[in-house]
Each structure stands twice: as C-alpha cells, then as structure tokens.
Amino acid sequence: MQVVEENKVVKDRAKQVYKEGFVTDIEAFTIPPGLDEDTIRLISSKKDEPAWLLDYRLDAFRKWQKMPTPNWAKLKIPEIDFQAISYYSSPHAANANAPKSLDEVDPKLLETYDKLGVPLHERERLAGVAVDAVFDSVSVGTTFKAELEKVGVIFSSFSEAVHDHPELIQKYLGTVVPAQDNYFAALNAAVFSDGSFVYIPKGVRCPMELSTYFRINAINTGQFERTLIVAEDGASVSYLEGCTAPMRDENQLHAAVVELIAMDDAKIKYSTVQNWYPGDEDGKGGIYNFVTKRGNCQGKNSKISWTQVETGSAITWKYPSCILRGDNSSGEFYSVALTNNHQQADTGTKMIHLGKNTKSTVISKGISVGKSQNAYRGLVRVAKKADNARNFTQCDSLLIGKSCAAHTFPYTESANMTAKLEHEATTSKISEDQLNYCLQRGITEEDAISLIVDGFCKQVFKELPMEFAVEAKALLDISLEGAIG
Amino acid sequence: MLKVDNVFAKAGEKEILKGLSLTVKPGEVHAIMGPNGSGKSTFGNLLAGMPYVTPQSGSVEYMGKDLLSLEPAERAAEGVFLAFQYPVEIPGVNNMYFLRTALNAQRKYRGEEPMDSAQFLRMVKQKIKDLNMRDDLLKRPVNVGFSGGEKKRNEVFQMGVLEPKLAILDETDSGLDIDALKIVADGVNHLRSPDRSFIIITHYQRLLDYIKPDYVHVLADGKIAKTGDKSLAFELEEQGYGWLNK
Numbered sequence: 001m002q003v004v005e006e007n008k009v010v011k012d013r014a015k016q017v018y019k020e021g022f023v024t025d026i027e028a029f030t031i032p033p034g035l036d037e038d039t040i041r042l043i044s045s046k047k048d049e050p051a052w053l054l055d056y057r058l059d060a061f062r063k064w065q066k067m068p069t070p071n072w073a074k075l076k077i078p079e080i081d082f083q084a085i086s087y088y089s090s091p092h093a094a095n096a097n098a099p100k101s102l103d104e105v106d107p108k109l110l111e112t113y114d115k116l117g118v119p120l121h122e123r124e125r126l127a128g129v130a131v132d133a134v135f136d137s138v139s140v141g142t143t144f145k146a147e148l149e150k151v152g153v154i155f156s157s158f159s160e161a162v163h164d165h166p167e168l169i170q171k172y173l174g175t176v177v178p179a180q181d182n183y184f185a186a187l188n189a190a191v192f193s194d195g196s197f198v199y200i201p202k203g204v205r206c207p208m209e210l211s212t213y214f215r216i217n218a219i220n221t222g223q224f225e226r227t228l229i230v231a232e233d234g235a236s237v238s239y240l241e242g243c244t245a246p247m248r249d250e251n252q253l254h255a256a257v258v259e260l261i262a263m264d265d266a267k268i269k270y271s272t273v274q275n276w277y278p279g280d281e282d283g284k285g286g287i288y289n290f291v292t293k294r295g296n297c298q299g300k301n302s303k304i305s306w307t308q309v310e311t312g313s314a315i316t317w318k319y320p321s322c323i324l325r326g327d328n329s330s331g332e333f334y335s336v337a338l339t340n341n342h343q344q345a346d347t348g349t350k351m352i353h354l355g356k357n358t359k360s361t362v363i364s365k366g367i368s369v370g371k372s373q374n375a376y377r378g379l380v381r382v383a384k385k386a387d388n389a390r391n392f393t394q395c396d397s398l399l400i401g402k403s404c405a406a407h408t409f410p411y412t413e414s415a416n417m418t419a420k421l422e423h424e425a426t427t428s429k430i431s432e433d434q435l436n437y438c439l440q441r442g443i444t445e446e447d448a449i450s451l452i453v454d455g456f457c458k459q460v461f462k463e464l465p466m467e468f469a470v471e472a473k474a475l476l477d478i479s480l481e482g483a484i485g
Numbered sequence: 486m487l488k489v490d491n492v493f494a495k496a497g498e499k500e501i502l503k504g505l506s507l508t509v510k511p512g513e514v515h516a517i518m519g520p521n522g523s524g525k526s527t528f529g530n531l532l533a534g535m536p537y538v539t540p541q542s543g544s545v546e547y548m549g550k551d552l553l554s555l556e557p558a559e560r561a562a563e564g565v566f567l568a569f570q571y572p573v574e575i576p577g578v579n580n581m582y583f584l585r586t587a588l589n590a591q592r593k594y595r596g597e598e599p600m601d602s603a604q605f606l607r608m609v610k611q612k613i614k615d616l617n618m619r620d621d622l623l624k625r626p627v628n629v630g631f632s633g634g635e636k637k638r639n640e641v642f643q644m645g646v647l648e649p650k651l652a653i654l655d656e657t658d659s660g661l662d663i664d665a666l667k668i669v670a671d672g673v674n675h676l677r678s679p680d681r682s683f684i685i686i687t688h689y690q691r692l693l694d695y696i697k698p699d700y701v702h703v704l705a706d707g708k709i710a711k712t713g714d715k716s717l718a719f720e721l722e723e724q725g726y727g728w729l730n731k
Binding site: 431432433434436437438439440441442443444445447451452454455456457458459 | 643
C-alpha cells in the first residue's frame with residue numbers, strides 16, 4: 001500500500017516539474033522574423049518613440065553588426081540564427097503606449113498572471129508588492145502606481161516612461177551599460193521592447209517592494225527587456241524580478257539589460273528569481289538567458305545589492321556587477337545557481353572598486369545536478385586610487401551525482417597596495433553520511449537532499465524578501481526533481 | 486520486540502558479524518560490550534539499515550516485521566532510532582527544522598497528521614526541559630560547531646523528540662566528561678518506559694553505573710560470547726576481554 005501511494009506522489013510531482021510551462025492562447029500582433037534596420041524602425045514606430053531613441057537603437061544596431069559573438073564563457077552555445085527570431089510580439093489587448101487601466105486588460109492575460117501566482121486584480125494583489133507585468137514585448141499593467149506616485153516614486157513600464165519622463169530616460173539610459181558594452185547588450189539596445197523604470201526621488205524610502213514579472217509566451221520570439229532604476233540621494237528601494245516561459249522544443253532568446261544608479265547614501269536591493277523554461281531532460285528546448293546587469297554606486301556611501309536565484313534557462317550567461325565609484329560605497333552579490341539535466345550556467349559578478357574605502361561581498365552557491373555544467377566567474381578589480389578597498393568572496397559548489405561539473409574562475413586585479421581581498425572556495429558533494437543521518441531520522445532521500453541543499457543556500461536565501469525566499473526554496477525543490485537515482 | 490537470529494554481515498568487504506543472535510523484549514535495556522573490532526557498531530548500523538553494512542544470512546524480526554527488508558527511513562518511522570557514534574553536521578539547517586521534518590516524515594509514514602509548528606514548538610520546549618538541556622540547541626544548525634558532548638546530547642534530545650520504540654546508542658558515552666555523561670544517562674533514564682527498549686553499545690562500564698541494564702552481552706569476533714547481568718560488566722572492567730578467549 002505504502003509503495004503504491006509513494007509512486008503516485010512521485011508521479012504527481014514529476015508532472016508538475018515545470019508548472020509554468022503552459023501557453024496562453026491569445027491573439028497577438030507579432031512582426032515577422034528577421035532583423036535589419038527596418039525591423040528596428042518598426043519596433044520604434046510601434047512604440048511611437050521620439051527620434052533620439054530611434055537613433056540610439058540604430059547606432060547600437062550598427063555597432064552590434066560589427067561585433068563577434070562572445071565565446072569566452074564555459075558554455076556550449078549553439079549558433080543562434082538572429083534572422084529566425086521575431087523581435088516584437090504584443091497581445092492585441094494591450095495597446096503598447098496608452099496608459100493602461102487594469103480593467104481594460106484582456107481577462108486571458110489576467111488569468112495567465114493568476115496562474116503564475118502574481119494576481120494583478122485590485123482585490124487579490126500581493127500585499128505590499130507593486131507589480132509591473134511584462135508579457136512578451138509589452139507591459140500589460142502596473143499595480144499600485146497611484147499609491148507610489150503620492151510619495152513621488154515613479155514605477156512604470158519602460159515604454160510609458162519614455163513618453164512621460166523622457167528627460168530622465170535620456171539622461172540615464174546606457175550610462176551604466178553602454179550600447180557597445182558587449183554583444184548581447186548591443187543587441188538589446190537595438191531591439192529592446194519593454195521593461196520597467198523606477199525612479200526614487202531624494203530622501204524617499206520606497207514604501208513597498210517593487211517587482212516585475214516577465215513572461216515569454218509567443219513562439220519564436222525573443223524577449224529583450226530593459227530595466228532602469230535610479231535612486232537619488234538618500235533614497236532606497238527593494239526590487240524583485242521573476243521570469244517564466246512556456247515549455248517549447250525550440251530555444252528562445254532572452255537578452256536583457258538592467259542598469260542601476262545609486263546616488264549619495266542611496267540603497268538599491270535587486271533580487272531575481274529566474275525560472276525560465278530550462279529545457280527537457282534531454283536538453284531539448286529552453287531559454288537562452290544572456291543578460292547584462294550592472295549597478296553604478298555613483299554616490300558616496302551608496303550601496304547596491306544583487307541577490308539572484310537562478311534555476312531556469314537552458315543557458316545562463318550573466319554577471320550582475322557593481323561599479324563602486326563613490327567613496328565608502330559598497331556592493332554585494334548573493335547568488336544561488338542550480339543546474340540540472342543539460343542546463344549550463346556561467347554566472348558570477350564583477351566588483352570594480354574605484355572610490356576610497358569601498359567594500360564588496362560576494363557569496364556564490366552553485367549546485368550542479370544531472371549532466372549539468374555550473375561555473376562561477378568573478379572579477380574583483382581595485383583601481384589605483386581606491387585606497388582601503390575590501391572584498392570578501394566565498395564560492396561554494398555542491399555536486400549531486402557523478403556526471404555534473406562545477407567550475408570556479410575568480411579573477412582579481414589590484415593596483416592599490418592597501419587593498420584587502422579575501423577569497424574562499426569549497427566544492428563538496430552531498431555526503432553519504434549526511435544522507436544516511438537524515439534517512440535514519442525517517443526523512444526520505446528526496447526530502448533529505450532538498451533539506452541539505454536548502455541549508456547550503458541559507459546565506460543567500462536570507463537576503464531575499466521574505467515571501468520570495470519561500471518561493472525560491474519551492475523552486476529549488478522542483479528543480480531538484482530526479483536528482484537521485 | 487526484536488529477534489536477531491544467527492546473523493552474518495559484512496562491513497564493506499569484511500565479514501564482521503558471524504552468527505549473532507539476540508532477543509530484546511519491550512522495556513528491556515541491553516548493554517553490548519566487547520573489544521574493538523568485535524562488531525558492536527556494525528551491529529547497530531545493521532539494525533538501522535546503514536548501507537555500509539550488508540547482511541549475508543540470518544534474520545532480524547522487529548515488531549513482527551522482517552526488519553532487513555525495510556528501507557532505512559522506513560525503519561526509523563517504525564520506531565528504530567540510532568544515536569550515532571559520530572553525529573553528522575548539516576550546515577544551514579537548524580536543529581528544530583530538521584527534527585520537525587523528521588518527525589512529520591515519520592508521522593506521514595504511519596498515517597498520522599503532521600504536527601504544525603506551534604504544536605511542535607510546545608512539544609520540543611517541554612522535551613528540552615524534561616531532558617535538562619539548553620534551549621539554544623534548537624536554533625543552531627544540526628551539530629555544526631557543537632562540542633563532542635553537545636553532539637551526543639543532541640542525539641539523546643532527538644531520541645526524546647522522535648520517541649522511538651527501539652533506541653540503539655552507539656558509544657554515546659565515548660569522549661564525554663562525567664557531567665556530560667550524567668546528562669546523557671539521565672536523558673536515557675527519563676525515556677525508559679515499559680514499551681521502549683534500548684541497546685546500549687559501550688566500551689566502558691561507567692555508563693552502566695548510571696543506566697542500569699537488564700542484560701550485558703559481550704561481543705567477540707562477530708557473535709555474543711557471553712551474556713550476564715550487570716556484574717559481568719564489572720568483571721570485564723577488571724579483567725579486560727582476554728579471559729573470554731581462554
């Protein structure tokens with residue numbers, strides 16, 4: 001009897017392995033695949049953009065065309081046919097630029113977000129969290145906008161911000177990640193469709209968590225979003241992004257750019273729970289997640305903190321970084337990256353110390369399961385004038401099974417004798433002893449692994465906002481499916 | 486409760502248990518002594534189903550079931566508890582969370598409702614008090630940074646929370662100073678009951694000053710060489726194990 005029941009439990013769980021893998025059947029306007037200057041003009045005109053932005057895009061596109069694809073990461077990336085991708089898809093119901101009232105949003109879209117656990121309706125909204133929902137290439141709605149406006153916080157889709165606050169966008173766009181920064185950033189600058197814009201005025205502590213939920217739905221499209229967060233002197237904000245996509249056999253490209261700017265005494269906390277479709281157990285399908293995220297600690301005493309939980313995507317290539325320009329500024333990077341089956345991740349951070357007494361902390365936890373490859377790649381650079389810079393880096397890797405691998409590539413460059421850089425790295429396997437100990441207490445093997453992994457990630461999870469820490473843990477459990485045997 | 490009949494078993498590649506037989510009735514306390522390498526720990530690990538011990542022949546009946554056919558986690562849920570000789574560290578997992586996961590896994594197996602965190606908290610607080618241990622044991626990660634004595638105390642505490650029917654203590658007294666030994670022994674005595682049995686594996690007679698066994702067995706070369714009452718332990722203490730071979 002017991003055995004039968006257990007089998008059922010296992011089967012039920014196996015079925016829900018990627019529960020976000022459904023497709024929303026919705027009429028959409030999708031431009032034909034292909035990429036040339038006309039594509040970019042079309043995207044720009046769809047969004048009714050000012051001329052300066054079109055010029056910015058075209059300039060980026062021309063630079064991108066001359067750039068080689070990067071191949072320095074420890075990743076096997078199949079050649080991507082950029083002409084086979086559609087660069088813009090918008091559900092009909094969402095009019096790209098009109099300020100949206102959620103009442104007008106297609107119920108199917110609302111239903112989609114309900115299913116994803118991100119209700120947008122007034123009644124059921126997540127308490128204390130404002131959400132911008134991005135579906136394929138457009139934002140379908142932003143909650144709590146009015147409440148935030150009362151304290152001067154701007155939280156809107158990027159497209160809206162281009163129209164409502166062009167001066168801010170023009171001032172900051174591309175200042176942290178220039179268009180020519182790297183191949184995928186250049187591509188994004190050319191074709192980005194939507195994303196979120198956040199502006200926290202001087203001295204304001206954002207009264208609620210802000211979050212963006214990215215959803216890829218349409219087939220054969222790429223998602224290229226752009227997020228820009230500016231915190232003025234003494235401002236602070238905590239922002240979280242989540243991402244999911246349907247299960248498809250084709251790979252889909254996601255190339256985002258995130259720029260953060262923190263002025264004097266400002267604090268930005270940016271958390272990511274990345275759960276793009278990872279592909280099936282044979283490595284078919286899944287999202288290519290090529291993302292450039294960088295924060296500029298422009299002001300003195302400013303602080304930028306990245307926390308990421310990466311469980312999805314067939315390939316992840318991202319290095320959320322901090323430029324510590326202001327004196328006494330600090331940067332943090334907390335990361336859990338779990339790869340299973342044939343997933344590949346090459347992720348880490350760059351901490352660039354330019355100001356005096358700047359401080360950075362890097363805690364990276366890589367978990368490899370199945371046949372996956374998981375690499376930490378980090379750079380700590382201390383410039384000549386950065387007196388008394390300090391860095392602490394800890395990279396821990398956990399291997400589950402025999403066919404996976406973990407790699408660590410820590411680079412340090414110091415041009416200042418007063419710098420103090422510490423690095424600790426460990427690689428461990430879940431030990432038989434730990435497993436046996438749990439088993440002897442009655443814990444099943446599957447739960448024991450999840451317990452041990454959860455403990456391994458504790459240092460990072462505690463950095464996440466409470467409600468998302470719970471989600472992140474649940475996500476890890478699901479991603480560990482099939483880790484044994 | 487437990488009937489071990491002519492068991493042969495290997496630890497790794499080595500034949501360690503060679504025809505061991507033992508019967509334990511409910512409520513009894515059996516002490517197992519014997520020289521190094523005689524198979525004491527192997528016997529404990531065999532009962533708990535630890536994978537480094539492979540039974541070759543013989544049978545173990547526990548509460549009417551064929552114990553050797555059960556998975557380790559099933560044995561635990563059926564009430565078999567092993568206090569480890571070397572308790573394992575699990576970083577980042579606090580003791581209380583670990584124990585609640587364990588208890589609820591066992592309850593689930595037995596078809597009982599899970600215990601919610603409030604109920605659980607009340608229960609463990611009471612146990613901590615009953616067993617004369619310190620509250621901070623609950624919040625710390627499982628065995629991480631614990632002293633030898635603390636680890637052993639934690640084993641006894643876990644035993645108290647999980648309320649096994651058959652508790653096996655594998656050299657729980659080794660490396661303890663006299664105060665820690667007393668706490669461990671008091672804990673065990675507190676947990677003694679007419680339907681709970683103990684197998685206490687030890688090197689030293691001094692633990693038996695505090696825990697009064699019903700039987701003392703001497704294990705030599707993989708089987709029980711002699712069985713007696715507590716006085717046997719004194720004899721061993723004075724004369725060593727050499728006379729057993731004569």
